[in-house]
Amino acid sequence: xxxxxxxxxxxxxxxxxxxxxxxxxxxDVIRRNYERFGxxxxxxPVMEFSDVLLTKTGGETERQVYFVQSxxxxxxxxxGEGVPELALRFDLTVPLARYVAEHEHDLSFxxxxxxxxxxxxxxxxxxxxxxxxYQCDIDVIGKDSLSVRYDAELPAVxxxxxxxxxxxxxxxxxxxxxxxxGFYESLGILDGEMQTLVLREVDKLDKRGADYLRETLxxxxxxxxxxxxxxxxxxxxxxxxxLQDAFDKLDALGSGSAALEEGRAELKEVLSMIxxxxxxxxxxxxxxxxARGLDYYTGTVYETTLNDYPQIGSICSGGRYENLAGQYTKxxxxxxGISIGLTRLYWQLRDxxxxxxxxxxxxxxxxxMDPAQLPAYLALAGELRGAGIATEVVLDxxxxxxxFKYADRAGIRFVIVLGEDELAKxxxxxxxxxxxxxxxxxxxxxxxxxxxxxxxxxxxx
Amino acid sequence: xxxxxxxxxxxxxxxxxxxxxxxxxxxDVIRRNYERFGxxxxxxPVMEFSDVLLTKTGGETERQVYFVQSxxxxxxxxxGEGVPELALRFDLTVPLARYVAEHEHDLSFxxxxxxxxxxxxxxxxxxxxxxxxYQCDIDVIGKDSLSVRYDAELPAVxxxxxxxxxxxxxxxxxxxxxxxxGFYESLGILDGEMQTLVLREVDKLDKRGADYLRETLxxxxxxxxxxxxxxxxxxxxxxxxxLQDAFDKLDALGSGSAALEEGRAELKEVLSMIxxxxxxxxxxxxxxxxARGLDYYTGTVYETTLNDYPQIGSICSGGRYENLAGQYTKxxxxxxGISIGLTRLYWQLRDxxxxxxxxxxxxxxxxxMDPAQLPAYLALAGELRGAGIATEVVLDxxxxxxxFKYADRAGIRFVIVLGEDELAKxxxxxxxxxxxxxxxxxxxxxxxxxxxxxxxxxxxx
Numbered sequence: 001x002x003x004x005x006x007x008x009x010x011x012x013x014x015x016x017x018x019x020x021x022x023x024x025x026x027x028d029v030i031r032r033n034y035e036r037f038g039x040x041x042x043x044x045p046v047m048e049f050s051d052v053l054l055t056k057t058g059g060e061t062e063r064q065v066y067f068v069q070s071x072x073x074x075x076x077x078x079x080g081e082g083v084p085e086l087a088l089r090f091d092l093t094v095p096l097a098r099y100v101a102e103h104e105h106d107l108s109f110x111x112x113x114x115x116x117x118x119x120x121x122x123x124x125x126x127x128x129x130x131x132x133x134y135q136c137d138i139d140v141i142g143k144d145s146l147s148v149r150y151d152a153e154l155p156a157v158x159x160x161x162x163x164x165x166x167x168x169x170x171x172x173x174x175x176x177x178x179x180x181x182g183f184y185e186s187l188g189i190l191d192g193e194m195q196t197l198v199l200r201e202v203d204k205l206d207k208r209g210a211d212y213l214r215e216t217l218x219x220x221x222x223x224x225x226x227x228x229x230x231x232x233x234x235x236x237x238x239x240x241x242x243l244q245d246a247f248d249k250l251d252a253l254g255s256g257s258a259a260l261e262e263g264r265a266e267l268k269e270v271l272s273m274i275x276x277x278x279x280x281x282x283x284x285x286x287x288x289x290x291a292r293g294l295d296y297y298t299g300t301v302y303e304t305t306l307n308d309y310p311q312i313g314s315i316c317s318g319g320r321y322e323n324l325a326g327q328y329t330k331x332x333x334x335x336x337g338i339s340i341g342l343t344r345l346y347w348q349l350r351d352x353x354x355x356x357x358x359x360x361x362x363x364x365x366x367x368x369m370d371p372a373q374l375p376a377y378l379a380l381a382g383e384l385r386g387a388g389i390a391t392e393v394v395l396d397x398x399x400x401x402x403x404f405k406y407a408d409r410a411g412i413r414f415v416i417v418l419g420e421d422e423l424a425k426x427x428x429x430x431x432x433x434x435x436x437x438x439x440x441x442x443x444x445x446x447x448x449x450x451x452x453x454x455x456x457x458x459x460x461x
Numbered sequence: 462x463x464x465x466x467x468x469x470x471x472x473x474x475x476x477x478x479x480x481x482x483x484x485x486x487x488x489d490v491i492r493r494n495y496e497r498f499g500x501x502x503x504x505x506p507v508m509e510f511s512d513v514l515l516t517k518t519g520g521e522t523e524r525q526v527y528f529v530q531s532x533x534x535x536x537x538x539x540x541g542e543g544v545p546e547l548a549l550r551f552d553l554t555v556p557l558a559r560y561v562a563e564h565e566h567d568l569s570f571x572x573x574x575x576x577x578x579x580x581x582x583x584x585x586x587x588x589x590x591x592x593x594x595y596q597c598d599i600d601v602i603g604k605d606s607l608s609v610r611y612d613a614e615l616p617a618v619x620x621x622x623x624x625x626x627x628x629x630x631x632x633x634x635x636x637x638x639x640x641x642x643g644f645y646e647s648l649g650i651l652d653g654e655m656q657t658l659v660l661r662e663v664d665k666l667d668k669r670g671a672d673y674l675r676e677t678l679x680x681x682x683x684x685x686x687x688x689x690x691x692x693x694x695x696x697x698x699x700x701x702x703x704l705q706d707a708f709d710k711l712d713a714l715g716s717g718s719a720a721l722e723e724g725r726a727e728l729k730e731v732l733s734m735i736x737x738x739x740x741x742x743x744x745x746x747x748x749x750x751x752a753r754g755l756d757y758y759t760g761t762v763y764e765t766t767l768n769d770y771p772q773i774g775s776i777c778s779g780g781r782y783e784n785l786a787g788q789y790t791k792x793x794x795x796x797x798g799i800s801i802g803l804t805r806l807y808w809q810l811r812d813x814x815x816x817x818x819x820x821x822x823x824x825x826x827x828x829x830m831d832p833a834q835l836p837a838y839l840a841l842a843g844e845l846r847g848a849g850i851a852t853e854v855v856l857d858x859x860x861x862x863x864x865f866k867y868a869d870r871a872g873i874r875f876v877i878v879l880g881e882d883e884l885a886k887x888x889x890x891x892x893x894x895x896x897x898x899x900x901x902x903x904x905x906x907x908x909x910x911x912x913x914x915x916x917x918x919x920x921x922x
Contacts, residue, residue, distance in 0.1 A: 008563070012506040036846045040822065045593050068528070084535070147858070150856055378737045385498065
């Protein structure tokens with residue numbers, strides 16, 4: 001038979017087992033923290049009806065959608081049926097909106113859900129761009145209204161997640177779209193469309209620099225005065241160094257339009273409440289340049305950056321929106337949410353050398369010295385598993401040296417040898433492949449000893 | 462704006478949060494047990510290249526495939542490009558074969574992997590048939606060879622999983638394809654194709670009954686003698702009542718072809734070793750009628766049934782195969798594996814009333830008596846979360862009665878009230894919504910007390 005080359009499509013991240021373990025541990029940390037803050041799990045099907053999925057989206061997003069057709073549907077499509085009935089989700093927000101609208105009467109509000117699933121985008125293949133990637137989202141959805149206090153809770157969750165992920169110092173950057181719009185109004189930029197266009201340019205400040213922004217804003221497209229452009233620039237470069245400094249910077253804006261006052265009041269409440277949530281002032285700041293590209297957001301907006309790796313960009317972003325599911329229901333459903341794009345984050349952390357290959361999830365390998373003793377090996381393994389210690393037994397046999405080599409290559413740290421000597425003496429030999437050390441332990445003390453060793457290894461790695 | 466109806470495609474199981482929690486707990490139990498036995502996690506992309514995915518499959522499976530096209534590819538397809546380049550996986554076995562072949566030189570053998578992901582089949586919509594469902598698979602893959610002892614390990618994993626899932630008494634049924642083929646040979650049915658056809662009829666024994674099988678085998682298609690048909694029937698109805706009885710039944714078959722002898726020897730080794738793995742004899746049996754439809758299996762085959770719910774059918778099946786990835790690599794990769802179709806199992810258990818809606822993952826709701834005391838509520842919640850207790854705080858406010866009602870509806874058992882009285886006395890009032898009871902506890906003892914209550918609740922539910 002001619003062989004087919006085993007290969008995966010470009011733009012996906014398929015991991016070897018020890019890398020998958022490292023990835024899975026990140027997923028577990030995120031989930032544990034989401035649950036600790038009282039968010040409930042939701043999973044939605046990977047496919048949605050195309051008309052449901054594509055109500056809101058236009059241009060760019062629509063072109064990146066993956067459509068799905070069963071063999072039967074495909075045959076019909078060839079007869080020219082147009083857009084296929086089904087498509088893969090490209091984010092978790094549209095499925096959330098559909099879910100809440102569909103199950104509205106079975107949910108309790110405020111509805112707090114987390115969802116950690118893969119999403120799909122037909123991106124052009126290039127380094128660091130993924131066509132399949134995990135998003136780990138939380139959202140709080142209110143019915144009719146939702147207190148701005150929830151906008152302060154999400155940074156507390158972000159803090160809790162990234163502290164435990166332990167990938168270096170990070171800062172949660174916070175701003176408010178109402179404040180930005182209000183500030184633009186105070187400069188005489190009253191048109192909403194125009195505000196959005198200016199915002200889009202300001203968003204590029206970090207990439208293109210101040211001169212480019214100044215030129216663009218005073219150029220033919222915007223036609224702003226040099227003074228106005230400078231005010232926008234000065235404003236956009238404002239970042240707080242402490243909570244008090246944030247309040248000072250907010251006050252320094254002077255009085256302004258209703259939008260500005262509303263945005264300022266919200267920011268003050270949110271920023272001080274984040275402190276009440278126990279987030280140290282060193283870990284969050286007011287940053288007037290944060291706008292988030294999407295028109296979707298209407299109030300608080302967040303980005304999170306690693307202090308020592310600014311080039312990675314935002315590792316967790318989100319914000320407040322006025323109405324989640326206006327395309328599906330007349331109910332008004334305001335919400336606030338954040339998203340971690342874990343596949344990209346993991347890939348970047350690994351690329352930056354910040355994350356290594358994990359120790360195996362297998363704690364112990366029980367070797368096979370003598371096939372006749374297999375029942376003893378299996379009984380021992382059963383005891384260890386009963387104590388929650390993940391244990392593999394060599395069933396195939398072969399030379400002991402080869403068995404050690406297998407454990408080493410597979411990332412298994414502890415290897416147990418149970419030979420005639422050991423059986424006679426009622427002991428077990430434990431080899432620590434990491435420390436290249438070995439010790440004998442009484443059979444009765446084995447579980448206790450291994451638990452201590454594994455707990456130490458956990459801290460050590 | 463005209464509303465689009467929020468709806469999901471037929472054939473998917475989308476769950477409300479408390480059901481999702483119950484489902485997630487099952488996934489967690491399965492994963493924990495797979496890891497305890499030393500299996501390593503693997504995840505593969507949901508899409509594979511169509512030519513890679515469809516090398517082996519024909520007819521039925523191929524018609525059920527979902528093909529995937531990005532918007533750009535779709536435009537090309539309309540010009541008549543034929544089968545789309547990408548398709549969704551329809552099981553986890555083909556992706557495993559592709560994975561092992563692709564990463565062969567980076568893996569350690571025997572390669573023990575678990576994989577718990579959703580798979581997709583364009584099934585006709587009908588009750589209990591799913592187009593998207595979870596499979597939870599483990600496989601052990603050898604390079605060149607793999608000891609039959611691994612065939613005994615998988616029932617130990619099955620036992621461990623279903624004991625902890627706690628969904629009622631179950632029996633792992635074991636047979637061996639070599640033995641079946643050898644037995645047919647001893648009846649003069651020598652042709653492999655013919656054996657497969659007979660097997661397929663025997664597989665229907667439980668559904669169609671003995672008379673139907675007898676008629677079919679003596680009918681024009683098979684033309685077997687009444688005596689031969691009866692021997693097949695008698696054989697197929699053989700089930701062991703203990704390990705000794707299994708050995709007796711195997712011996713009673715008398716001497717036979719090489720295949721029969723090999724199958725018998727394997728079964729004896731596997732059955733007695735399952736006992737060495739600590740599986741009670743009450744939980745596994747030799748069952749000569751188990752064949753598994755797929756031609757894929759070559760030796761040991763498994764099915765698992767719930768003793769009190771035989772109509773649910775097999776809840777965990779699998780077996781031994783000679784060569785995993787012959788379509789992708791010249792390496793010989795024998796293996797043995799099992800699969801739990803969790804979506805269908807969960808659905809059936811819920812349907813049979815064997816599984817209820819879970820208690821919320823949220824352990825505690827901190828109510829809001831007085832907005833001015835929010836910092837105190839947040840500090841308390843922070844302490845609880847730090848102790849690993851999942852805690853939600855009411856941030857919106859509103860009447861206390863409404864807050865209790867929310868907790869009750871959301872399945873949160875413990876509600877904390879911290880009013881002026883409590884703050885003055887240094888205590889906290891805990892309401893247990895399940896027991897409709899409440900008690901006061903010193904603030905300093907709260908975590909300890911809640912831990913005890915939650916541990917008891919865990920046992921109670």
